[in-house]
Structure formats: structure tokens, C-alpha cells
Amino acid sequence: MASGATTAAANIGMVVAKRPDKPGIEGKVVELKSNFIAVSPKFKYPSVHYYSFEVTDSRRKKAGKKDSQKVFEQMKLKKKFGVNAIPVFDGGQVYSVKQLDIGHKKETRNHAVKVPVDADGSGREKDLKVEIKYQGEIDLSPIGEYVKKGSTRTWDGTIQSNLTVLNAFANNKVRLSFLSVGRKAIFPPARDNRPIFLSGGIEMKQGFYQSVRPGWGTLTINVDICATTFYPAGPIIDIIPKIVKNKWDRNEKSRDELRRGLDRREIDCLNRFLRNVMIFVTHRDNRKPKHKVSYIDSQPADQARFKQDNRDVTIAQYFKETYRHTLQYGRLPCIVVVKPDRSKSFFPLEVCEICPGQRYEDKLSDDARREMVQKTAIKPWERFDRIETAIKDIFQHKRDENLRSIGMDVDPEFIKVKGRVIQAPKLNNGTDITPEGGRWDLRRFIKCTRLYNWSVMVFENRNSAPLEMVRNAIKQLCSSLSERGMEVYPNPPIEYGNPQGGYDKSLLLAAQRARITKDKPAQLIVCVIQRKVLGASGIHAIIKRICGTQLGVISQCIVANNMKGPNPHRWKQICGNISLKINGKLGGKNSVLADRELNFGTNKPYMVFGADVFHPGREEKGRPSVAAVCASVDKTVTRYVGRHSMNRKIKNEIIENLEGMAVELLNQFQRANNILPFQIVFYRDGVAEGQFQHVVQKEVEALKRAFDRVYGENGEKGQKPQLTFIVVQKRHHARFMPVQKVDSDRSGNCRPGTIVDTGVVVPQEFDFYLQSHASPLGTARPTHYHVLLNEANFPVDAIQTLTYKLCHLSARCNLTISHVTPVHYAHHIANQAKHFVSWDGASSGRSGSSGGRGGDTVPNTTKCEKMKSEIENEMFFV
Missing domain, CATH: 3.30.70 (Alpha-Beta Plaits)
Structure with missing residues (x-):
């Protein structure tokens, strides 16, 4: 790379986009209540x-x-x-x-x-x-300068350090008073003192979160409700029925049933749940020593034996003779604690209690996750009422000696801000469509594909999914596709897979049978699967990996239970949703924005990128992160091409191979359009404020290098593109609610298209909150967009309306989604690609070793499979 390009790239991180002088005016102005309270402007920042x-x-x-x-x-x-x-x-x-x-x-x-x-x-x-x-x-004066109107100061390590200190003063009192998680979340006892259980015996606790945040001319405190999962505290005997309950059982086991013991499946379930959990034992008179569970023994306490004084005794005998404790549940196994010297201690379950305050950090099951969403979904007015009560009764900022010591006075009233509701764009599928409340009816596709070479593979036994049922369900799917304009071969071959013989063999057979016309390859394999194996390591992931990286065939999974039931209308609705995905995957277009709705401020070609990084959970320490990038390749911004790559450095948020993936996507755009884009808008998901400068320096620099490679260092193939780089944040605690009921939707939320860019943001930075979607069940969470680079000089209204319009173009649904479509797609690509990694590191978490640390690199033997060339430029990720 030329030295001039190097210097320019090195300076990128020094210039972060400023908020344009002219404010946004698009849309209807509404007054909103925010879950922020203001710190007095008299605060001296000592x-x-x-x-x-x-x-x-x-x-x-x-x-x-x-x-x-x-x-x-x-x-x-x-x-x-x-x-x-x-x-x-x-x-x-x-x-x-x-x-x-x-x-x-x-x-x-x-x-x-x-x-x-x-x-x-x-x-x-x-x-x-x-x-x-x-x-x-x-x-602390730097953050005081940062929030001032007219300030030119940008976010840096000093601002982050100031906020850390201020949050320590704001949260110290409540952290000492209640159970806390991290530095900002607290969990006071529930008013009725009744625990909330999820599937599998996990306890969900609801609490409150507060964080000092910079605002418009002053500091603010963001207060919200939150929830997380814990191991339930208390006697294990009382918790066993919830842990071992099969989701098909109607009732939990009674105490009498526990006296009969547990079967092998139940012991395994208990073992997985309790391993590495801290317990205390209650049979030692006045002492309650703590222990960490190693595992659950396979034998019941009245059969498990050990040597004592040259004689064999059972655990039950030992407790009766030593502690005068006759076991009531002798048929239950014991907890085994392995000590540092490798000796073992055995404790009957009835003398053990789980220590309070232990977070459950393993991955939740699909059922538990769904229950948690249902239990935490509350209407906006109820959410704000709970927060207001917490401010008065729990946080009590006026009485906090720590805040007084630093001279911070807090106004307990919610900050009210002026929001703007921008108009939904018109869509077109042959006729104009106007979305209402974030949704629209889509009876025809604007561009349809022909589906001839396809087959159906059923990974479910014939009793649960009989051939006639599957055939009728597929017939309805064909009807839904045809109604929307697709030409479909109506009788695809249906086979039953044999997982014991290997999924790859079954899917290869499906691919071979899919060639209805012999001169063309298979287009699609529809796989009918069980819901219970939809998890990370289940058949869903296996199908995506084999079809994508080995066969080069697009797949569509369908849950067998959805085909069943007495309500055929429900399956018809599901077929409508599946039709959207199939048409999108095979190269069709469901709908597009109407003429003149897309405005990039130029008549020259434009391109929109989305990027995300998938990081493994705590239970997979040492596993590499997978980055995904997708980009539009047509002028309607509805056709996308995706790429993925594996980061070599553990827990690295930066996309390490961004340059290479960007080069491939730019070349694909050129092949599709015979021209390179003049303007690029890049939406980057999953970056916190503290990483902004680093991401701008590393990733924008990588994009500039990609431009040099594709356009030529001196722009021999055309003028290098103007780059707009926007960070997308979904994980935050900002919420808004209309003050006047007339300004809300049916659920009490802000209407889709609501923009907030004053009051609770800093004046000089080009950021805004956009609630683009409807949330009929709970309180809508807006997405926070930060414009970090604005080479195209987009005005405020232009970037906000463009962003909102891009939330209407997901081929997966006929709804506005909560964030821009390219980020939505990048997330799905990364979520699939994480299963393409052949990882030979030791699994970790509660059941394994410590795994890798941030900064470590993955072994050279770790590989990430690529999509086959036949489908790598198709929308397989929809």
C-alpha cells in the first residue's frame, strides 16, 4: 500500500463524525417519557x-x-x-x-x-x-466538558474512566444492600417472596439496573428493570422435582415418589444441573460448611458403601450411626465432593441446600428461553411504574450518602424528550403497499423464482410424521408458493432419513432425488425435523453445515409438530412465512421499496453492508469467534451476498478478515452490475462505546485497504467510494413511552418510526435512537445508531429515514424489524457459520477446563468451512 494511503488510514480513528449543525425535522413531533433521570447541572465534577x-x-x-x-x-x-x-x-x-x-x-x-x-x-x-x-x-471535569452543548470533545478512555467512577458512587449503596450482578444490576427480594421457576428448575429473578450516562448538557442516570437466571437457593429435595421434570410430564414428582428413587435419565439430568454448584450441608449441628459439587453418584445412599473401621457400611448407615440422622430418602443418590487430595465425601441429597446468589450462566433451553421472554414482557406503563417505584423506594438518590459525598444531586422525575415519528415508506410488489403499524399483507411476490429441482427429507419416524401427513403439508406449501406467483413442481420426492446411517448420506440422497430435471442441480432440500433437536448441536445445525459446506444445496427446515394439529389455518399461515424465505433464498424478491423511496443523495451506484461477530458463550471458552459480513448487490437493496470468517484471536471483537471479505463482496457487486459502487453505507453490529475508536481505526482502515485493492490505489478503476460507517447497538437499557395516549400504538409503545436524537444523547455526536418495529407483547426496545464516519455528508434526516427504510426489507417476514436488514442478515450468517468451525479445543464452562483467554489465538488445526461455490452468492441465510 502506498505511504499516502497508510497515513490516511492511520488518521481515520482521529476523526469521528460530528452531529450536523442542521437538526432533523422529518416526522411528527411527539412528547416522550424516557427512563432517564437528570443529574443536577450544579454538579461540580470534583x-x-x-x-x-x-x-x-x-x-x-x-x-x-x-x-x-x-x-x-x-x-x-x-x-x-x-x-x-x-x-x-x-x-x-x-x-x-x-x-x-x-x-x-x-x-x-x-x-x-x-x-x-x-x-x-x-x-x-x-x-x-x-x-x-x-x-x-x-x-472528573473531562466528562463535564464532554456533555456541554457546543463541546468538541469525543468519547475516549478518559470519559470511560470518569463514568466508571461515577457509577461506583451511584451503585455502591444498593450493591451493599441487595443481591447484585456485575456493577449495575441489583435484585431485591420479590414482594411476595415467591420464586419464579423456568423449565429445568432454573430460577429467574427480576431486578433493577442503573447506569450514569452522558446526556444533552448534563449527566443522566438510566434506570431500568432487568432479569437474569440463578440456581434456586434452598433444600435440594424441594428443587429436584423441578429439575428432573420432563416437559411432557403434567405434574412434578411428589415427595413420596422421590422416596422411590430416580431413574438413570433423571440422575443424569440432576448431575448436569448441579455440577460445580456451591452447596452447604445441614447435618453438622451448628455448622453449615460449604462445598462445591463434583458429581452425583449413580448408587442410592442406602446401597453406596465405603470402608469404616474394617467394615463395609452404607452412606445411610453412616449418617444414622454418626449423626443420628435417619435418611428419609435413602433411595436417592448422594452428592460427591472430590477434595484437593482426591479423597471423596458423600452427602445425601436431603442434607444439602444450594447456596443463594449463584448465577445460572449455562445456555438456556428453547423452552426456558421462551418462558423467560413471556415472563419479562410487560407493557410500557407497567415498566415505567415499576421503575418509578424503584427510584423512590430502592435507589432513594436523595438519601444516598455516597452521592452526597461527591455533590451529586438527582432529580427523581423522568426526563421528557421530543421525539419524531417519521412516515413509513411505500413498498411495491406490483402495486404500492403502505405498512400499517409496522406490518403489511404480501399476497404476491414482485419477482418469483421457479422451483423444480427439490425434495423433502423427513428426520422423524413414520409414526410421528406419517407419509400422508407430510404429503398433505407439502401440498399446502406448494399452494402457498403458487398463490404468491412461483412456478413449483408440486410432487417433490419425500424420503425418510436415517440418522444412524449418517445425516450426510440422507442429505446426499435428498440432493440426488431433488434433480427432477436431470440437466440442473438440486435447488432446495426441505427437511422435516423434531423441535426438541433444534439446539446448537442438533440436527438443524447439522443440516445447515452439510447442505451449505458439502453439498452446495440450499436447505429449509420445518418443525414436524407445526404440520400437525386440528387447526389447518395455522399451518397455512406458517406456509406463508416459509414461502417468503424460500423465494428469497432462491433469488426472488418478495417486495421492494417503491420508486424514489431510496435516497442515497446520488444517482451513482450505492452498496449497503452489514457486519456482526458471533462470540461463543461461557460454556465454550476457547472457541473462536466467527465474523459475518453481507452486502447488497442490486439497486433495490434487497439482494445480498454473505461471507464469513473465523477470528484467530480469542474474544476479538474486531473482524480480522474484513479486508478480504470486503474485496470479495465488491467484486461480486461489480460482476452483477458491471460497475463499482460510488457510495457505501456500512452498518456494524455489536460494538460498545469503549471500542468505537479501536473499531474505526482497525475496520475502517481494512475497508480502505480493500478499496485500494479493488479500485486501484490511485482510483484507476473509478473514484473510490464515499464511506458512511454506522455502529448498531441493541443491548442497552433506554426505553421510551409517549406521554399522550393518542401518540402511542395499541400496546402503549411508541409508533414504529419513532426517532429520539436529543435530551438523552450528547449534542456533538451523530447518534440517534430509532424504534422501527411494533412490540405488541412488551415494551419496545429502540436501536441505538452511532454514525462514526460520514464521508458522504448525509444530513440528519437523510441517514435516519434511510435507516428506517432499510428495516422494511427483510425477506424473512412482512414486518418492519427492530434493526436494519443487512445487520439482521449478518447475524443469521454468523449464527449458522459458528457450526462450520471444526474446533478441537477442550470444551469448558462448568463441565470442563478453563479454556482460552482474551488475546490467545486458536490452534492452527482449528478450521472454518466455507460455503460451496454453488450457493455462496445466494441468500442461503434467509
Whole structure:
């Protein structure tokens, strides 16, 4: 690359787009209530002293977060920081406006602290040591400058550091008072004190979240409700029925049924649930020692034996003789605890209780996830009522001594902002369509494909999915496709797969049978599968991998249960939705934006990108991340081509091979249009504020290198494109609700197309919230868009309306979606491509090793399969 290009790329990260001087005016103005409250503008932004706070046990091993928190509480209670000191602790550092009483600034103080047993009497006293060392002062004035109107300051590490300090002061009191997760979420006891259980015995807790955020001319505090999952605290005997309950069982096991013991499936289920969970035992009189579960024994307590004084005794005998405890559930197995010296302890389940406050971090089942969504979906007015109650009764900012110590006064009233509801675009499928409430009826496709070479493979036994039922269901699918304009071969061959012989063989057979016309390859394999195997490692993933990376055939999965039932109208509706996907996958277009709706400010060719990175969960530590990029290749921005790649560095948020994927997509655009794009709008998902500068520097630089390779370093093949780079954030806690009922939709939410770009954002940065979708069940979450690069000089209205219109073009549904279509597609590509990785690292999480750390690289033996050339430029991901 030429030196000039290198210099330009190096400077990219220094220039982040500013909000245009002319504000947006498009749309109807509405008054909205936000879940933000304002910090008084009189706040002085003082300097704060900060200290390291390292807690170790008698073996000099670093203590956990809970023990460190307890040490801080004990020291504060006993005035060890000074008689009048009001320090706060965020789990890592201690902060104080006044210098703490630890002597000279450079001095290190060591304290011995005795931590008492837990409030429920479990655990044991611990003698811990803490080392406190002065680190310096943090000046909070930068964030004061950052939120000022007319400021030119951009987000950087200093602003992030200031917010960390301010959040420590705002959240310290409630974190000490209630169960907390992270630094910002708390879970007070439920009013009725009744736990909420999900499938599999997991407990869901509902709580509150608050975070100090920059606003328009002042700081704000964002307060919201939240929910997460925990292991249920209490006697394991009471929880077993919920853990082992089969979803097909109508009732949970009774205590009498538990006395008969558990079968092998139930023991395995219990074993998976309890492994590595902390418990305490209750048979030791006044002591309740804690242990970590290693596994569940396969034998019941009245049969499992061990040697004692040269005789064989059962666990049940031992407890009766030693502790005078006659087991009531002797037929149940024991918890086994393997000690560091490899010796084992056996504890009957009836003397064990799960310690409170342990998060359940494994992946939820489909049923549990669905239940959690249902239980947390509440209407906007109820959400805001709960938040208002929490502000008054739980957070009580006016009475918070930590906020007083820093001089932060908070107005408990919700901030009201002016939003704008922009008009929905007109769509066209041969005639103009006007969406109503974020949805529209689509009876015909504007461009249809011909479906001749296809087959159906049933991965379900004939009793559950008889041939006649499948044939009738496929007949209805053919009818739905035909009604929307597709030419369809109506009698595709139907085969029953044999998973024992290998899915690849069954799918190869389906591909061979799909060639109705012998001179053309298979177009589509429809796979009928069981719902219960739709998970990450189930048949759904296997089908996508084999069809995409080995056979080069597009697949469409259908859940067998959807074909059944007494209501044929439901299956007809499902066929309508499947028809949208099939037409999109095979190269058709369901609908497009009407003429003159797309406005890129130029008559020259344009291209829209979407990008996302899939990161593995906690249970897959060490597994590589997979990046996906897709891009439009037609002027209606409805046909997309996707690419995926594997990041070599563990937990790397940056798309490492962005340059290579961008080159491929630009070349594909040129092949499709005989010209290269003049303008590119790039939507990037999954980036936090603290990563903005890094992403702009690395990924925009990679895109510029790709432009050099495709257009020529001096633009020999045409003028290099203007790049607009926009970050898309979905994981945040901002919510809005119309003040006047007349401005809301039926569910009480803002209407689709609502824009917020004042009040709760900073004046100088080009960002906005857009609620593009309807949310009939709960409170809609808007998407937060940050324009980081604006080489095309898009005005505010132009980028906001373009973004909203791009939410109407998903081929998967006839609804406006919650974020732009290219990001929606990139997410689906990454979600499929994660199964294309042949990963030989040890699985981890609760059941395995520690896995890789951020910054480590995956072994060279780790590979990521590519899509076959036959379909890599098709919309297989729809």
C-alpha cells in the first residue's frame, strides 16, 4: 500500500463524525417519557482519590469478588478508612472524594479482616488480608466538558474512566444492600417472596439496573428493570422435582415418589444441573460448611458403601450411626465432593441446600428461553411504574450518602424528550403497499423464482410424521408458493432419513432425488425435523453445515409438530412465512421499496453492508469467534451476498478478515452490475462505546485497504467510494413511552418510526435512537445508531429515514424489524457459520477446563468451512 494511503488510514480513528449543525425535522413531533433521570447541572465534577484493594487468604490466594466485598463492608463498618470517610467500592477499586486515613499517599497499608459466616449461617469465618495502596486522583471535569452543548470533545478512555467512577458512587449503596450482578444490576427480594421457576428448575429473578450516562448538557442516570437466571437457593429435595421434570410430564414428582428413587435419565439430568454448584450441608449441628459439587453418584445412599473401621457400611448407615440422622430418602443418590487430595465425601441429597446468589450462566433451553421472554414482557406503563417505584423506594438518590459525598444531586422525575415519528415508506410488489403499524399483507411476490429441482427429507419416524401427513403439508406449501406467483413442481420426492446411517448420506440422497430435471442441480432440500433437536448441536445445525459446506444445496427446515394439529389455518399461515424465505433464498424478491423511496443523495451506484461477530458463550471458552459480513448487490437493496470468517484471536471483537471479505463482496457487486459502487453505507453490529475508536481505526482502515485493492490505489478503476460507517447497538437499557395516549400504538409503545436524537444523547455526536418495529407483547426496545464516519455528508434526516427504510426489507417476514436488514442478515450468517468451525479445543464452562483467554489465538488445526461455490452468492441465510 502506498505511504499516502497508510497515513490516511492511520488518521481515520482521529476523526469521528460530528452531529450536523442542521437538526432533523422529518416526522411528527411527539412528547416522550424516557427512563432517564437528570443529574443536577450544579454538579461540580470534583477530583476523586482512588486506591487499589487486593484481598488474599491465608495461602496468599486472591479472594473472590464476594469475599472482597465483605472485607470492604467490614472495614467500612469498623471505620478503618477513617472516622468521617465515605469510600465506595466497585469490586476492583476504592474511590473517595476525601483522602482516606491510610497514611502517606505512597504508603501501602495492610489489614487483617475476619469475615463472618453468611447471614443464613452457612460457610465459615475467614481470616483475610487486604492491601490498600494509593493510586492517584481522577479528574472528573473531562466528562463535564464532554456533555456541554457546543463541546468538541469525543468519547475516549478518559470519559470511560470518569463514568466508571461515577457509577461506583451511584451503585455502591444498593450493591451493599441487595443481591447484585456485575456493577449495575441489583435484585431485591420479590414482594411476595415467591420464586419464579423456568423449565429445568432454573430460577429467574427480576431486578433493577442503573447506569450514569452522558446526556444533552448534563449527566443522566438510566434506570431500568432487568432479569437474569440463578440456581434456586434452598433444600435440594424441594428443587429436584423441578429439575428432573420432563416437559411432557403434567405434574412434578411428589415427595413420596422421590422416596422411590430416580431413574438413570433423571440422575443424569440432576448431575448436569448441579455440577460445580456451591452447596452447604445441614447435618453438622451448628455448622453449615460449604462445598462445591463434583458429581452425583449413580448408587442410592442406602446401597453406596465405603470402608469404616474394617467394615463395609452404607452412606445411610453412616449418617444414622454418626449423626443420628435417619435418611428419609435413602433411595436417592448422594452428592460427591472430590477434595484437593482426591479423597471423596458423600452427602445425601436431603442434607444439602444450594447456596443463594449463584448465577445460572449455562445456555438456556428453547423452552426456558421462551418462558423467560413471556415472563419479562410487560407493557410500557407497567415498566415505567415499576421503575418509578424503584427510584423512590430502592435507589432513594436523595438519601444516598455516597452521592452526597461527591455533590451529586438527582432529580427523581423522568426526563421528557421530543421525539419524531417519521412516515413509513411505500413498498411495491406490483402495486404500492403502505405498512400499517409496522406490518403489511404480501399476497404476491414482485419477482418469483421457479422451483423444480427439490425434495423433502423427513428426520422423524413414520409414526410421528406419517407419509400422508407430510404429503398433505407439502401440498399446502406448494399452494402457498403458487398463490404468491412461483412456478413449483408440486410432487417433490419425500424420503425418510436415517440418522444412524449418517445425516450426510440422507442429505446426499435428498440432493440426488431433488434433480427432477436431470440437466440442473438440486435447488432446495426441505427437511422435516423434531423441535426438541433444534439446539446448537442438533440436527438443524447439522443440516445447515452439510447442505451449505458439502453439498452446495440450499436447505429449509420445518418443525414436524407445526404440520400437525386440528387447526389447518395455522399451518397455512406458517406456509406463508416459509414461502417468503424460500423465494428469497432462491433469488426472488418478495417486495421492494417503491420508486424514489431510496435516497442515497446520488444517482451513482450505492452498496449497503452489514457486519456482526458471533462470540461463543461461557460454556465454550476457547472457541473462536466467527465474523459475518453481507452486502447488497442490486439497486433495490434487497439482494445480498454473505461471507464469513473465523477470528484467530480469542474474544476479538474486531473482524480480522474484513479486508478480504470486503474485496470479495465488491467484486461480486461489480460482476452483477458491471460497475463499482460510488457510495457505501456500512452498518456494524455489536460494538460498545469503549471500542468505537479501536473499531474505526482497525475496520475502517481494512475497508480502505480493500478499496485500494479493488479500485486501484490511485482510483484507476473509478473514484473510490464515499464511506458512511454506522455502529448498531441493541443491548442497552433506554426505553421510551409517549406521554399522550393518542401518540402511542395499541400496546402503549411508541409508533414504529419513532426517532429520539436529543435530551438523552450528547449534542456533538451523530447518534440517534430509532424504534422501527411494533412490540405488541412488551415494551419496545429502540436501536441505538452511532454514525462514526460520514464521508458522504448525509444530513440528519437523510441517514435516519434511510435507516428506517432499510428495516422494511427483510425477506424473512412482512414486518418492519427492530434493526436494519443487512445487520439482521449478518447475524443469521454468523449464527449458522459458528457450526462450520471444526474446533478441537477442550470444551469448558462448568463441565470442563478453563479454556482460552482474551488475546490467545486458536490452534492452527482449528478450521472454518466455507460455503460451496454453488450457493455462496445466494441468500442461503434467509
